[in-house]
Amino acid sequence: MKTIIKYSIIVFAICSFNFAKAQTDSITTIYQNAFTSINNMLIGKEPISFKKAVFISENAYYHNQLSYEAFNTYIQYLVKISQAFRKANTLQNYSYSDSSEIAISASVFKIMKDSIFDTKHNLAIHPFIYDFEDSFAENDWSKMFVTKLLATHTGNCHSLPFLYKILCEEQGVKAYLAYAPNHIYIKQRNKKDGWYNSELTSGLFPIDAWIIASGYVSTQTIKNSLYMDTLSQKQSLAQCIIDLARGYERLKKENYFDFVMMCCNTALKYNPNYVEGLLYKSETLKTQYDYYNATNTTEKAKKIYPEMQTAYVSLAKLDYREIPEEMYYQWINSLEKNKEKYQNKEISDTFNK
Numbered sequence: 001m002k003t004i005i006k007y008s009i010i011v012f013a014i015c016s017f018n019f020a021k022a023q024t025d026s027i028t029t030i031y032q033n034a035f036t037s038i039n040n041m042l043i044g045k046e047p048i049s050f051k052k053a054v055f056i057s058e059n060a061y062y063h064n065q066l067s068y069e070a071f072n073t074y075i076q077y078l079v080k081i082s083q084a085f086r087k088a089n090t091l092q093n094y095s096y097s098d099s100s101e102i103a104i105s106a107s108v109f110k111i112m113k114d115s116i117f118d119t120k121h122n123l124a125i126h127p128f129i130y131d132f133e134d135s136f137a138e139n140d141w142s143k144m145f146v147t148k149l150l151a152t153h154t155g156n157c158h159s160l161p162f163l164y165k166i167l168c169e170e171q172g173v174k175a176y177l178a179y180a181p182n183h184i185y186i187k188q189r190n191k192k193d194g195w196y197n198s199e200l201t202s203g204l205f206p207i208d209a210w211i212i213a214s215g216y217v218s219t220q221t222i223k224n225s226l227y228m229d230t231l232s233q234k235q236s237l238a239q240c241i242i243d244l245a246r247g248y249e250r251l252k253k254e255n256y257f258d259f260v261m262m263c264c265n266t267a268l269k270y271n272p273n274y275v276e277g278l279l280y281k282s283e284t285l286k287t288q289y290d291y292y293n294a295t296n297t298t299e300k301a302k303k304i305y306p307e308m309q310t311a312y313v314s315l316a317k318l319d320y321r322e323i324p325e326e327m328y329y330q331w332i333n334s335l336e337k338n339k340e341k342y343q344n345k346e347i348s349d350t351f352n353k
Contacts, residue, residue: 027063031248031259034060038240039266048233051075051166053240058145061247066147074150079170081116081124082107088119094350096191101173105188105198106351108167112160113203128153128160130201136182136325141250144243157183160200165236176230177239179275181216181323183332184239187230196347202335205351210342214331220319226275235274238267242277257288275320282311 038053040046051072059066086107094102110116116124131154137143146162149155155163161177161184168175168188178187178197185206186198197206208228211217217227231239245263249256264281267274285308292301323331335342 027248027251028259030060030064031244034244035241035259035263035266038237038244042234042237042266042270048237050162050169050233050236050240053237054146054162054166057240057244057247058142058147060244061141061145061251071147071150075166075170078111078125078167081111082167082171084118085111085116091350094190094192098191102190102350104171104173105168105175108164108171108173109198109203109351112164112167112200126153127203128155128163128200130154130160131156141247157185157201161186161198164198164200177236178230179227180211181214181227181331182328185211190350192350193344193346196344199335201332204335204339204342205344205347206335206342207344210335210338213334213342214323215327216321216323218319224273224318226273226318226320231271235271238270238274238277241267242274242280245280257284260284273318275315275318278311278315278318279320282308282315285311 034056037046037056041048041053052068055066055068055071059068082104086103089107089110091099091103091106096102111125112128115126118124128149131143131152134140134143135156137156137158142148143156144158146155146159146166149159149163164186165175165177174188176187178185186200187195188198189195197208197211199206211228221227222229241263245260248259248263252259261281261284264277264284267277268281271277285304289301289304289308292298292304
């Protein structure tokens with residue numbers, strides 16, 4: 001119980017902030033500095049750290065009032081629990097040369113999706129579960145955050161795979177983000193089964209057929225790497241750049257066009273067929289175009305119209321189709337309802353024994 005109290009205090013330190021404190025930097029300055037920090041990783045001026053990039057994008061939204069030390073301390077606490085679980089629970093029925101890496105992935109998955117007790121039967125950590133309230137963060141952008149996930153143990157298809165990736169990478173194991181319609185999941189591989197998928201929202205291991213079953217993944221979208229492809233480290237940072245832009249828009253509410261466009265263009269430089277980046281760029285240009293027309297600055301509207309048109313045409317050529325929210329939830333729930341049909345039994349047996 002003392003351990004839980006100790007780390008509850010650390011989580012509070014991560015997520016507490018004081019807006020009453022005098023701010024020496026404007027929102028724009030904070031976000032420009034955050035962009036520079038992540039971009040420095042992209043251009044090679046700083047070592048790439050997905051963990052740090054995630055924190056930077058979230059900290060900017062909180063006016064730089066979060067504690068990276070507290071954030072990292074709690075991450076290391078989860079790593080230690082993962083290591084302790086792995087020591088106490090030897091991986092069964094897997095004798096390939098990458099067994100140590102698979103054991104790490106299995107332990108991370110276990111501590112995220114199940115209650116873990118210490119040797120005295122005290123609760124060390126309880127599961128990280130799906131937050132069904134405002135899961136697309138339409139009302140509260142912090143619903144997307146790993147810091148929110150750590151504080152509440154509830155998250156979504158954004159924060160849950162982000163945390164899994166961070167915990168794997170802290171232990172030297174590769175875990176790749178991958179996209180499905182309006183969704184992020186994890187792809188990894190092992191020597192026995194090859195590539196496999198991990199779904200952190202439900203705690204299952206779906207086969208590719210489940211992702212295709214959404215009805216919004218065509219052969220062309222797979223071929224064009226919109227969906228079901230692994231993201232490189234730089235492409236994962238591009239996701240953080242878009243997250244940064246969306247946070248800035250939420251705070252600024254107006255006059256955000258230049259920063260958002262800079263973020264979109266940077267993200268698309270490293271992932272040209274990044275559907276969220278293309279869509280966000282298209283929507284921002286459309287909002288900007290409508291704004292200029294409404295304020296009678298038609299010359300500016302005329303200048304951005306070709307770029308807006310090009311962005312929308314690019315999405316159409318890639319065969320992008322927007323999945324309605326209701327259809328999305330039906331698809332997500334279909335995995336739980338059809339485990340026998342969509343579950344990767346081999347991976348499930350390896351990770352759960």
